[in-house]
Amino acid sequence: MSSDIAAEVGPAVQAYQASVSDFDREVARVLGVGSTDLACLELVLGADGVSPRDVATALGLTTGSVTTMVDRLEKRGYVTRHPHPDDGRKVLVRATPRLTERVGAAMGPMLASAGADVLERFTDDELAAVVRFMRVAAAHQAAHTVLLRAEPPAVD
Known part of the structure; x- marks a missing residue:
């Protein structure tokens, strides 16, 4: 590895990370949620139901704060609670069609252009x-x- 390219890696990663943070901030704004709520929604969108405990573990939160967050997201129409299939005392949090549609509208243009603008290069x-x-x-x-x-x- 040349020292010239190695010196460029850190600033390039930082610039990419900053652009992702900016984009996520705007997606959160468009959805009307905060950054932690958005992180929860990303977990929910990527799964067929996620337990509040799993959300708490993934995000480094208490289960109590996750319960409050899920209440807030449920009121916005973004998630629903469903009984756990194996343990009736537990619940799973799932994305609603409203969330899927809103995230698709916010992220769709960027994802649609990623092939031509990025990958094909x-x-x-x-x-x-x-x-x-x-x-x-x-x-x-x-x-x-x-x-x-x-x-x-x-x-x-």
Whole structure:
């Protein structure tokens, strides 16, 4: 690896991360939710039902705060609660058609243009390297997130 390209990786990743954060912020605004609510909705959209405990674990929240968040998202018509198929004491949170439609309207144009604007500019081998890089970087980031979760919060 040349030191020239290695020096460009950090700023490029930071710029990408900033653009994703900006886009997510605008999607949250369009949906009328906050950033934590949006993170919950992303989990719900990617699954056929997710338990509040799983949401709490994934987002580093208490189950009580997730219950309040799900109440709020349910009032907006974005999620519904359903009995857990294996344990009647538990519930699963699922996306509503309203959420799917609103997210599709917000994200659809960006996703539709990604092929021509981004993917078609690279060969399959280049994209394979990008995928490998992103997976390794994500695993690295996740490992350090676990370490930070073990640290106590700052008390001033």
